[in-house]
Amino acid sequence: MFLSELMPARDALSIIKSVPLKLDVEEIPLDDAHRRVLAEDVKSLLSSPPFDKSAMDGYALRAEDSFGHSQTNPAHLKIKDRIGAGQMSNVTLKNGEAVKIATGAPIPEGADAVVMEEYTIEDGNNLEVEMSLTPGENVSPIGEDIVVGDLVLRAGQLLRPQDLAIIASSGYDEVKVFKKPKIGVITTGNELVMPNPDISGAEVINSNHYTVKALVEATMACPTLVHRVDNAEIVEEEFERMLATHDALITTGGTAISKGDVVVDVADKIGEVLIHGVALRPGKPFAFGKVHDKPVFMLSGYPVAAMVQFDVFIRQQLKRMQGINTCPKTVKKTAARKIASTLGRTDYIRAVTDGEMVKPLKIKGSGIIRSMVESNCYIIIEENLEGVEAGEECEVILYDSLQV
């Protein structure tokens, strides 16, 4: 069953992408919707502003009453009413009349402009207007921002602060978004223990617990983590338990290619292993399968290999499971040093970039976490390249650009 040859990373990605996704939708309070993904087009139930609205503190009037007037020749009007924001005037305004009005209040019937307080003198109910206004001046007309029925946002939008504002103004306090996928994460390895300063014997700290949890969180999916020993029966039981309540599974460890290994054996037994071993460095011992129609991503136990495998094969898929279709952007940088690679293999090289140059780190090894900590980007050497010469352009992905 196990594939004896390494699969090109591109082919592996095609297989992973071909697994059909089921996107679930939920309706949530708009208050909780920041950075969620809209699952339906939003059409406004309202116009905004909902009425001709005063844009200033001042006096509503008929603009024609002010025509030709100025500080030296003010217009003389009678104040018929005074309204604050949130209040409406019952007055139907006639020539020679004004209504004192606050920013945000509806313009009274008959008025068509607002003069700012600064250009008036109020004396009891008498008002002097010291300027000439155009009709519509200082009035935000009904529907200036949104007209009832307008399509204000489309499904698929990752909701930004301003998007929430337009949904609210459209009359909604709830919104339909894609559910965050629930991801079961099983780290395996008899030697692994949680961090403590007193490890002894053959114990090694389970750093993958933290990395994979945070990587899943960075896609906005919801991880559940457990650790299990390298025992087929126990791992199988955990597969079943997790898959009953989660949308996908990620494992670490137990993916050796030379032979069947615990995790891959279990996936093969209760499901179907579609990929085992990829032409990727670091990250060769990667497997992928379907169990009970759900995707199972099997990562290496080596921390750096696991991170690269996640970035290459999982990150986009977890985003797609919640309707996020943006891709991390590669940028072009100039290689500060020669980088060797092998035709047919994709290399993800930890590197540091600052400005236009990019410098591969000298520390290597798929167990050297420091190489991920001290770098800020990957240099990607695609399978059709034998490497890059110093001074040549190369493809780079900044870690910061991976975050949703």
Next chain:
Amino acid sequence: MFLSELMPARDALSIIKSVPLKLDVEEIPLDDAHRRVLAEDVKSLLSSPPFDKSAMDGYALRAEDSFGHSQTNPAHLKIKDRIGAGQMSNVTLKNGEAVKIATGAPIPEGADAVVMEEYTIEDGNNLEVEMSLTPGENVSPIGEDIVVGDLVLRAGQLLRPQDLAIIASSGYDEVKVFKKPKIGVITTGNELVMPNPDISGAEVINSNHYTVKALVEATMACPTLVHRVDNAEIVEEEFERMLATHDALITTGGTAISKGDVVVDVADKIGEVLIHGVALRPGKPFAFGKVHDKPVFMLSGYPVAAMVQFDVFIRQQLKRMQGINTCPKTVKKTAARKIASTLGRTDYIRAVTDGEMVKPLKIKGSGIIRSMVESNCYIIIEENLEGVEAGEECEVILYDSLQV
């Protein structure tokens, strides 16, 4: 008390930045530390790997026993023990001996290399080794990644998945991070109601509630939101209540410049107003003060003005309150159209960029939320510029780059 002239945005920012910040520190589980800000340098309590570790499934041996051997001339060794990951061997290995070993297990005393299973034939306790190994081959030496006492991360680091991994491997399951600042948000305005399709009379939907909440969340600070009517006594009471339990206050509405307005009057009464009115478009009616030694940011009630004011005056400050000192990067783009501005005023123009060109939106007005929804960046016209000609380079900030 109220400043009669508009303050340049740059000067306003200097005043805001000059308010001393108190950064609080808390110790949290490493499990919760993704995207928090490290408050102390981290020195490792452990070496990693903690012992000379097998990097492969295979057999530990003395490399010299394999020198010169090959498939046609295998070395013959005796298997003295078999260990899995998490197990140690008590064997002290002598010439002619091997220990079967799993990836991740400690190399037994006396061994200095591991031969991969693929290059061996096992028959009972007899082992044939079909290759010649160098000392150290397939062994990850103790401290290869981290040496005990190493400084692995510095205070101020925004914690990425790989940073959590190195903290774990250093022996810590808790970590000291800067506390997320608690931000009280008071929206004001008698006319404002929560979203519903049946608004009537002079009611307007309080979209600022959603915008400001999400803007605060985008800085990783924690907002508490309330709405209050335009009444000095009620607003003052809310100022006192919020400031007793929060690190800073943001308000919307009540910042008119021509006269005292509710919110600014309250800040002036119980504290000190340092800024009132800035040479920024949109966003002129902005105020800032200190009340009980805490910063109070007073935003316009106009949605677009409030967003721009947040981006110019608040976003960086909320980040600094939790130890994040990165600045949003401006990028250079080519203006697709002429953009007019006024000397002495800073303009933040909503625009769309795609590739090298940037196009200002035609829809304007500080109440037009659509202008924020339909744009993906600001064009910034600094106060020393009178505008930008079509085809000229201009400064742009992408909205996506504002998110922490």
